Amino acid sequence: MSFVPVIGKSIKKQLEDREEEILSPFATLNKNSFGRKVEEQEEIEDLRLPFQRDRDRITHSKTFRRLKHKTQVFLSPTGDHYRTRLTHVLEVSQIARTIASALCLNEPLTEAIALGHDLGHTPFGHAGEATLNELHPRGFRHYVHSLRVVDFLENDGKGLNLSFEVRNGIVRHSKGRSDILPKNRSEIAVTLEGQVVRLADIIAYVNHDLDDALRAGIIEEKELPAKIRKVVGERHSKRIGAMVRDLIVETLTADDGHIHISDRMLEAITELRTFLYDNVYTFYRVHNEFVKAQRIIRDLYNYFLENGLVGIVSGRWEDNVDRENWHDERTAHRRVCDYVAGMTDRYALSVYHKIFLPEPWSVR
Missing domain, CATH: 1.10.3210.10 (Hypothetical protein af1432)
Incomplete structure (x- = not known):
């Protein structure tokens, strides 16, 4: 079945009608959605359902x-x-x-x-x-x-x-x-x-x-x-x-x-x-790397829990999260968990290196 747009009928309505015509009775239709947690005003001429x-x-x-x-x-x-x-x-x-x-x-x-x-x-x-x-x-x-x-x-x-x-x-x-x-x-x-x-x-x-x-x-x-x-x-x-x-x-x-x-x-x-x-x-070989990765995550988590969350900004370390309520252990664990979970592999390795491994330096 080909889809031919109808002049004078909103694209959104046409898309909804097409869903009802071609989808299985067991399919989930956009118009029957339970919606979003926060209601949004959608444009009547929106091109997307x-x-x-x-x-x-x-x-x-x-x-x-x-x-x-x-x-x-x-x-x-x-x-x-x-x-x-x-x-x-x-x-x-x-x-x-x-x-x-x-x-x-x-x-x-x-x-x-x-x-x-x-x-x-x-x-x-x-x-x-x-x-x-x-x-x-x-x-x-x-x-x-x-x-x-x-x-x-x-x-x-x-x-x-x-x-x-x-x-x-x-x-x-x-x-x-x-x-x-x-x-x-x-x-x-x-x-x-x-x-x-x-x-x-x-x-x-x-x-x-x-x-x-x-x-x-x-x-x-x-x-x-x-x-x-x-x-x-x-x-x-x-x-x-x-x-x-x-x-x-x-x-x-x-x-x-x-x-x-x-x-x-x-x-x-x-x-x-x-x-x-x-x-x-x-x-x-997989398990050995698994153990190493666990150590990295564990060390980062405990460090942040003790010292607060930090991030690299312009090559230097500084607190990047408001530490209000940091004394609340539940809040601290939640913030640290969110932060560590969001890291990529390479960023976690970079941060671990920055915190725990010595860097070359010289005395002038």
Whole structure:
């Protein structure tokens, strides 16, 4: 069906009508959104619907740009082709949009959730997350912090004021090693688009982490269990294609408003994830760097907690945060956690060097 603009009818209204005409009954329509935390006055001739605006706010945010210097799995790799947190979210977005398109779901909503789902990740990947979870009295989870980023930390403390559906998809995207398709509905997003991102996330990371591990020489292709290779294929693109195709076919066949994967494919993905945990994430070279990264995060956190937050300005150190209420331990922990979590890998290393390592100097 081609879209022909109608003269005299607002573009926004035409976009809303088009959504209703072509999207699945299970898709989330912009006009049915639960809205934003702070109501905004939208221009009647706006060229973008709310979920498109959310996507653009995320991609134009400073936090999103910093993802290019945050680790996925391999810390400070020398090669240029290893994944970063930014390339990860782009791969998730591409996979999620492919699925959303085939299921006639809302693609801008899907893309917004995918691009924003890891904004709360720390420097040094899960090493940083594990350390902050240990140090902060109330714990730390990157998916919860992602919501804090878009609600409070971005835009100089004003947040991005995203739609409820995007925020819900962000905070409920994560799985860890829990069930890929949990039976408890409270663990998954309320929208089908958010549920698609959850699955796209795991499809992306089990495949690109395997690809990076093969590139790094940590494992060889022949070590991948034959049972997994038989189900998902022998090559990177084949594996992703098999998983995506299975999800789409099973979901369309069920046609019940829920995401479905065949038992055969679900078992293969689960076994592949277990294989990566047992053979890649705990591999001694990866683990040794993980321990080093934890030490860096721990030392920075404790230093800032004791001395206040500092930043490099014009080559010199100075307090860059109002220390009002710093005596309140809860406030101090929260500010330090926010600051450290927002660092990139290279900035954390630079600050660590500045604070803890001696620098060359001379006596005149």
